[in-house]
Amino acid sequence: MVMRMNVTIKDVAKRANVAPSTVSRVIADSPRISKETKERVWKAMEELGYYPNAIARSLASKVTNTLGLIMPRSTEEAFSNPFFPEVMRGISVVAHREKYDLLLSTSGNKEEEKEAVIRMVKGKRVDGIILLSSRTTDELIPWLRDEKFPFVVIGKPLDARGVYWVDNDNIGASKLATNYLIKHGHREIAFISGSLEYVVSLDRLDGYKLALEENGLTFKRELVEQEEFSEDGGYRAMMKILERAKPTGVVVTDDVMAFGVIRATIDKGFRVPEDISIVGFNNIPLSAFANPPLTTIDISTFELGIKSAELLIARLKQKEIESDHIIVPVKLIERKSCVSR
């Protein structure tokens, strides 16, 4: 029976006839160690099947080589919207390239979310944090800023002073969507978004208003509705609007919601796009296959993930950073859910 104790740096040191610190340096591939000793140490590591203990390493060096990911609200919900996997895909590409692992917090609500962040930061489990979406009411951002802990947020925070963030130009994107409808002859344009708790909703509402204004159209309260980010939310919002107004076009700030909007439109006896044109946001994979295929604003979700990870890692490595934020471009994808009037 083999009682296989864990082989540590000491065992390697002994076998290679060097000091533990030398082994440590070899692991870090320090240039101040002679080629010969390195070889000798490598050989010893090989023979003993040595592998560094990352935890001990972290404790001593205060570096974890891992990035914390904070999902919005419940992790469970987050994975339901294709937006998040896509952002994570971007993040994981960069993390992999830069040799970072990813620690996912699993939280269920606002309090737990805060808890999760504290656990990561004070627990010293990560080198930096990416916040996947900011709410205006978020107390996390000031907290992290005060802790002087490196983090970047996806989505421009209300108070962006001293915080690094990555986002689209949401005002511009929303103007783009609205103008598209206006150019196609629409005058009564509805606007459906997620809760105004989210800065992104606020900004897109502004973009919508601006587009109306610049085209001499008047803003009408009854054409605007907020609901939760889900198919059902979109459905409910559109039902409410159709009960009090007659839009010919609608801007919906989330494709998943847009599916609900389409469903509501049909349920109310209208056709898409013949009676009502719809433009969505995010260009999720589903939107190309919807019926009709959805015209939508592609916000480069993948890129949002890429850039946020790059920005965070640049910060961690104390690289020169040009700006404390990055704007990722959007583009309008024309499909079949809009028509001229």
Added chain:
Amino acid sequence: MVMRMNVTIKDVAKRANVAPSTVSRVIADSPRISKETKERVWKAMEELGYYPNAIARSLASKVTNTLGLIMPRSTEEAFSNPFFPEVMRGISVVAHREKYDLLLSTSGNKEEEKEAVIRMVKGKRVDGIILLSSRTTDELIPWLRDEKFPFVVIGKPLDARGVYWVDNDNIGASKLATNYLIKHGHREIAFISGSLEYVVSLDRLDGYKLALEENGLTFKRELVEQEEFSEDGGYRAMMKILERAKPTGVVVTDDVMAFGVIRATIDKGFRVPEDISIVGFNNIPLSAFANPPLTTIDISTFELGIKSAELLIARLKQKEIESDHIIVPVKLIERKSCVSR
């Protein structure tokens, strides 16, 4: 200027007039500490804003309260298929409930995947591992088994001895899909799956063969094709089949691939379902919105995640485990992509 040193267990001990070990016991809520001391220590922790350093804790106790997630192949690809986010959703629900965090490895290929696992296991960064999909060629499973490291794999491994796993009855599921087509009068049924490197592909191929056999139909090589798990893979597979055979129905073991199959069918001048019926697998959200809406086998992806996490955690907590594997039920979702002949 405040030089805020990290407050440690020692500071708390000093302030509460106890020994560090006592503070440690209070953190663990040991019953051998008097109520009074506990209160005193809690107060001191509160006042100093103390928070345990998880890394130091892990080093000393050899427990991380973290589960490692190993994605198949590249993490990037994984996030492209809705299957994985959905599994992760299930895992995260349980992890959250049981107070575990999730560590995601970011790997790009087979070697890096192995590297990632070693880094997690030998680096002592996680208490257990969930393997999100097994290939027949997987050397990870024997390795983990030999290391006696707790892990569970989603997808029955080829050699399941001594390994814990969670899966559907893939043979049965595939029979279900194939029989459905047979019952609807189809005789020439094609079968498209991912690489036979995956046990799941093998099993589903077996199920398909069994269904044919039990119904007196002969298996034809030219009706079978393997390709990668993507829309494009499905497209290519179907193109190849249509160049040499005339199926009236096809079983595709992945919805994303099924979309490609539909596209190929149309490109070849056939209609779905009038000319060719299609049954998919996974019931991803997209499949309900496809054109036509896809009839598919729902494999309870979310449940797969739930069960795998529960099984792993039960193992970590040395709970009684009834069986070393869990079979999650499937069901057929009838939509519009199939028709009787």
Added chain:
DNA sequence: CTGAAAGCGCTAACAT
């Protein structure tokens, strides 16, 4: 019920 002390496995001054 609590304290003292020895690690956990590694890194990082500081020497040499």
Added chain:
DNA sequence: ATGTTAGCGCTTTCAG
């Protein structure tokens, strides 16, 4: 170029 020596912050015998 390499060794010595303290820790990193916590847990855990072992005493008492």
